[in-house]
Amino acid sequence: MGVSGVWVGVDLGTQSARALVATGTGRVAGLGVERLASLRDGTRHEQDPDAWWRAVGAACRRALAQADEPREVRGIAVAATSGTVLLTDRRGEPLTPGLMYDDGRAAGLVDRVNEAGARVWEDLGYRRMQPTWALPKVLWLLGEHRRPGARLAHQADFVNRRLTGHEVPADLGGALKTGAHLVDEDWPRDxxxxxxxxxDLLPRLVRPGALIGTVCADAARHTGLPVGTPVVAGTTDGCAAQIxxxxxxxxDWNSVLGTTLVIKGVTREPLRxxxxxxxxxRAPDGGWWPGGASSTGAGVIAREFPGRDPEELIxxxxxxxxxxxxxxxxxxxxxxxPFAAPDAEGFVLGGPPASEGERMAALLAGIGFVERLCFDHFDLLGAPVEGPLTLTGGATRSARWCALRAEILRRPVLLPENSEPALGAAVLAASPGRRLADVAAEMVRIRRTVEPRPGRRFDDAYLRLVGELARRGWLPAELAAHATERTGL
Known part of the structure; x- marks a missing residue:
């Protein structure tokens, strides 16, 4: 890839819009951030779609102003939260607030959605939609705000329409929770x-990385992007982080450890x-990105040791x-x-810890054991799990914690220099006409490889946890047996 141009990636999150300007070698040439505000009340969580556009404009202007030298902007892509939707009119103007990814007002409609779509959801592997997914929210919006000529827009769709000045398709990643059939790459019309x-409510669907338009004159004035800059279909913020x-x-696998744990990988076929x-x-090349989100994570440490320095505790x-x-x-x-247990609660086996250090050691190891069990589950489903593993998220700030995870997982781990979703969006923006993995190989920089400490000193404790989870009826027997077999003990 030539290095004379730059690409812009936008990460439209819950608290802010981030715009990142990246060169062809992945160097960050500029970064702009603009805060966003939410309206929360019980299960209600809304944002003003026009505020998204104002924030994207401000963030892009700041990022481009920071670029150290004039360069040709060769593309932009937007990553956004998964399951955030609104209704617009034919001109793309909002008719409703944006219902955010965790808005729960449509919970009463999810059973109807799952009954109607049971066959399709089964075919796609996730089996049931959750109450906060987008399709129940679409029904809720239609019940509250149905108007002739209304259009459905995901969060990224709304911004992309403002960027291009015309109707745009939705990316398959953003449309997954709205019911898009990712195998057929179309809506399940029946x-x-x-x-x-x-x-006529539904947008056309394309894969992430597809060219969907160019920056129009109004958007150029608002963002500082040149008129005619290619606009590329983005994806969810989680998929952009994987990119x-x-x-x-x-x-390949990416394990993101922040407040909670999210693991995503790459397979040739969807996992059912x-x-x-x-x-x-669905990946841009037609392959698949399976993943899951656990309820363990660093949020436990913040709760158990409020106000303490995590590195001191580690x-x-x-x-x-x-x-x-x-x-x-x-x-x-x-x-x-790696299993579904709505009533599961945390616990400690073997009596109370004798010291703060032992208490912290038990928590760190427990998080690592859940991470290991997730990979045992992927392996049971037939996914290739022995490829490179990249660690990202806030926990990677601790070298000791990364080394511990490598030891528990019994495999080397890679630590990238910068893995934020805005960089992933910039990589997508640079990908039309090329394989995404090849573009990422040039733009994603690995700062360190952590080798596991020799030995298997955590295996016995891991098997104690697996056995207890099975005994409590949360962990299926087949997965418990597979995890035990994989330890080699």
Whole structure:
């Protein structure tokens, strides 16, 4: 890839819009951030769609102003939250607020959605939609705001229409939770007809990375982007983070450990999970990106040790590994992955920890054990799991924690220099006409490889946790047996 141009990636999140200007070698030439505000009230979570556009404009102007030298802007792509939707008129103007990804007002409609779409959801592998997914929210919006000529827009669609000045298709990643049939790459018309969703409400569908237009004059004045800049279909923020991590070839995996744990990988075929805890996005090359989100994560440490320096606690834990107590640490009630147990609660086996260091050691190891069990689940489903593993998320700020995870997982781990979703969107913007994995290989920089410590000192504790989860009826027997077999003990 030539390095004379730059590409712009936008990450439209819950709290801010981030615009990143990247060169062909992945160097960040500019970064702009603009805050966003939400309206929350119980299950209600809304944002003003016009505020998205104002924030995108401000973030792009700042990022482009920071670029150290004039360069040709060769493309832009927008990543956005998954399951955030609104209705617009024919001109793309909002008729409703944006119902955010976790808005729960449509929970009463999800059973109707799952009854009508049971065959399709089964075929796609996730088996059931969740109450906060987009399709139940579409029904809720139609019930509250139905108007002649209304159009459905996902969060990224709304911004892309403002960028181009005309109607745009939706990317398959963003449309997954609205019911898009990712195998057929079309809407399941019979299901949507049965639910009363008008055919003219729905946008056309394309894969992420497709060229969908160019920046119009009004958008150029608003964002600072040159008129005619190619606009490329983006994807969800989670998929954009995977792109930013460079995990794009079959067998590659990206484990994101922040408040909670999210793992995404690459397979040639979609994974059909009998438990319904894994679902797969469609990759630009026609392959699949399966993933799942657990309820464990660093949020447990923030709750158990409020106001404490995590690195100090990790240092205290160093001399206590492996801890005698075995912890199953959950951020809240209920587990989503690698098994579904709405009533699951965290616990500690082996009596109370003898010290702060041992308590911290048990929590760190427990998070690592859940991460390991996730890979055991992927392996049971037939996914290739032995390829490169990239770690991202806030937990990667700790070298000690990364080394511990490598040891528990018994595999090397890669730490990228910058893996934020905005970089992944910039990689997508640079991908038309090329394989996305090849573009990422040039733009995603790996800063370090962490090799696992020799030995298997955590295997016994891991098997104690697996056995207890099975005994409590949360972990299916088949997965417990497979995890045990994979330890080689």
């Amino acid at each position: 299901v949507l007809d049965a639910l009363g969703v008008p055919a 930013g991590a460079g995990a794009l070839r079959p067998g 999970d009998p438990l319904g805890v894994v679902y797969s996005h 240092s205290l834990a160093e001399t206590c590994h492996p801890a005698k107590p075995v912890a199953y640490p959950l951020v809240g009630t209920g587990e989503r992955f």
